[in-house]
Amino acid sequence: MSEGFIEVTSAAELRALVGEPKQRALAKERTALHDRDIEWLAASPYCLIATSGADGTCDVSPKGDPPGFTLVLDRKTIAIPDRPGNRRADGFTNILENPHVGLIYLVPGRTETLRINGRARVLRDAPFFDRMIVKGNRPRLALLVEIEQVFFHCGKAALRSALWDPGTWHPDALPPYPRIVKDVQHTEETLEELERYYGAEYLDRLYTY
Numbered sequence: 001m002s003e004g005f006i007e008v009t010s011a012a013e014l015r016a017l018v019g020e021p022k023q024r025a026l027a028k029e030r031t032a033l034h035d036r037d038i039e040w041l042a043a044s045p046y047c048l049i050a051t052s053g054a055d056g057t058c059d060v061s062p063k064g065d066p067p068g069f070t071l072v073l074d075r076k077t078i079a080i081p082d083r084p085g086n087r088r089a090d091g092f093t094n095i096l097e098n099p100h101v102g103l104i105y106l107v108p109g110r111t112e113t114l115r116i117n118g119r120a121r122v123l124r125d126a127p128f129f130d131r132m133i134v135k136g137n138r139p140r141l142a143l144l145v146e147i148e149q150v151f152f153h154c155g156k157a158a159l160r161s162a163l164w165d166p167g168t169w170h171p172d173a174l175p176p177y178p179r180i181v182k183d184v185q186h187t188e189e190t191l192e193e194l195e196r197y198y199g200a201e202y203l204d205r206l207y208t209y
Contacts, residue, residue, distance in 0.1 A: 033076070045069065049061050049091055095121070101120040126144075
């Protein structure tokens with residue numbers, strides 16, 4: 001499988017290929033939230049959280065809620081509510097072993113992203129949980145992130161992919177999700193049962209444990 005592959009094996013080789021970053025790219029890192037970062041978090045309904053376990057096993061988990069779901073507790077600390085999901089808790093398990101996390105915040109229609117890196121803790125309660133109630137759901141867990149690095153990432157990746165251009169969207173090029181589930185994993189449910197599960201009632205269960 002690896003025949004013909006030429007691997008990069010050193011930082012010096014990598015730097016020779018990609019070049020040196022511009023001073024602007026180096027200078028954009030900050031260690032606390034700017035007002036513009038806080039505005040971005042208030043507008044963002046979706047983020048991706050990257051974690052790694054003690055053995056190096058990695059996970060990236062999406063989190064989404066109404067815009068502003070991430071609470072800014074101070075300029076060095078944010079909190080992210082957990083909502084009912086598949087109960088795998090891969091990211092939380094990783095954080096218990098290794099607190100380092102990386103987050104990317106998206107705002108629909110904007111090609112740029114906000115990146116936050118820091119150290120996280122898993123909380124089972126705190127006074128601010130009452131500020132995270134959505135549709136009657138008070139989270140059972142929340143992620144507290146102590147910020148070590150924050151910066152905006154330019155929009156080249158989104159521009160190259162035409163991510164937000166509806167003319168490039170072709171969701172029907174793929175089978176419906178119930179069909180995918182049935183094809184890629186063993187399930188006791190029939191396809192018809194999966195279609196019902198992921199149907200209209202699925203939206204009603206978004207905040208139900």
